[in-house]
Amino acid sequence: MNIKSLLLGSAAALAVVSGAQAADAIVAAEPEPVEYVRVCDAYGTGYFYIPGTETCLKIEGYIRFQVNVGPDQAAPGTSDWDAVTRGQVQFTAKSDTEYGPLTGVIVLQANADNATFQETILDSAYLDIAGFRAGLFYSWWDDGLSGETDVLASGSTLHNSIRYQYESGDFYAGISVDELEDSIHGTRNVANVDGSFGEGETANNVGIALGIGGKAGAFTYQVIGGYDTDTEDGAIRAMGTVAIGPGTLGLAAAWASGPNAYYEESEWTIAAEYAIQATDKLKITPGVQWFDNYRNGSYGGGGVTNTTDFTSDDAWKVGLTVDYQIVENFYAKASVQYLDGDNLDDVTTGYFRLQRAF
Incomplete structure (x- = not known):
């Protein structure tokens, strides 16, 4: 057998083996489509x-x-x-x-x-x-002027509620039924200093709120009312803003027939502010508010909070808030407030804030 015969035989053998291996080759399955x-x-x-x-x-x-x-x-x-x-x-x-x-x-x-x-x-x-909303959410009373000086609602504006709000363009109107479980107002719903409730008292108020609002050019407006069925007292508030010069002027007024879950600070109040857009990043907002028959968290006898009456005292408040955008979605805010009034020690409060939004 010569060299040529050996080479031809080896090539034939390799062809047979390769064919057998090719027949047994494993084919990879197609990947499942990925939904990005x-x-x-x-x-x-x-x-x-x-x-x-x-x-x-x-x-x-x-x-x-x-x-x-x-x-x-x-x-x-x-x-x-x-x-x-x-x-x-x-x-x-x-x-x-x-x-x-x-x-x-x-x-x-x-x-x-x-x-x-x-x-x-x-x-x-x-x-x-x-237009229907149900669950735990903030009421219209949570809206306020842009600064930090104004006090235009009671302490809690977050309730379990059912609301219907009609909207047409820049106008809206609605009605809300609110569970006022955390309210401490009313002769049947006063809280002791330790936070407990007296015998026979209830903490399950129901409130009804109405609101209208909207925009008209450079002017925004809102008028809302609330009635606390437990205290049998209610409150009305009107608020508006208008662009004037380098800033926005905001005005608000509120009246309450007695301390209730919607407004409790005073019988009457008037607030004003002017939000000055000094630069693209800097806004300066001075504000002022006057309170007639200021409640001032007065206490009655027997260690029970007097939540049913206003006092005959007046009070006033002034403040300044500064907002500065450091970079996009990151800003600093500083605010200082001064409160004084009849039979009231003057008090100064404030804060400095850094906030990153995403």
Whole structure:
């Protein structure tokens, strides 16, 4: 056998073996298609489709660091300053229905007075469709002027509520039924100093609020009213802003028939401010407010908070708030307020804040 015969035989053998291996080769399976996150621009910026659904989701929030100054800022009431930190995240889900957009909102908030004393709360949670809203949300009474001087609502404006709001262009009108469970007002709903309720007293008020508002060119307006069924007292508030010169002038007035869950500070009040847009990044807002028959958290006998009457004292408040945008979505705010009045020790409070929004 010569060399040529050997080479031909080896080539034939290799061809047979290669053919057998090719017949047994493993073919990789096709990868499953990947559904990437899609942008949802139907409801504005920031929304994306939840994979596998037609629901659009937006995630936003802020991180805040703040130093408060003033009397009794930190327990046990001996410090004149206190540093606090807050983190808040909001989830907004929207989808189209035959009745219009179906909206669901959840707002979670965590507050830290220090490393030991922290709390996480449900700040809002509600559903919204065809003008109806139900859940835990802030009422129209939470709206205010742009500064920090004005006090135009009672302490809590967050309620479990059912609301209908009609909107047409820049105009809206609505009615809300509110559970006022955390109110401490009324002869049947006064709280003792230790926070407990007396025998036979109730903490389950019901309130009804009405509101209208809107825009007309450079002018915005709002008129709202609230009636506390437990105290059988109500309040009315009117507020408006108008662009004038380098800033925006804001005016507000409120009246209450007696301290109630919607307004409790005084029988009458008038507030004004002028928000000056000094530069693209700097806004300066001086403000002033006058209170007629100021309640001043007065106390009655027997260690029970007197929440049913106004005093005959007057009070006034002035303040200045400065906002500065350091970079996009990051700003600083400083505010100082001075309060004085009849039979009232003058008090100065304020804060400095850094906040990053996302």
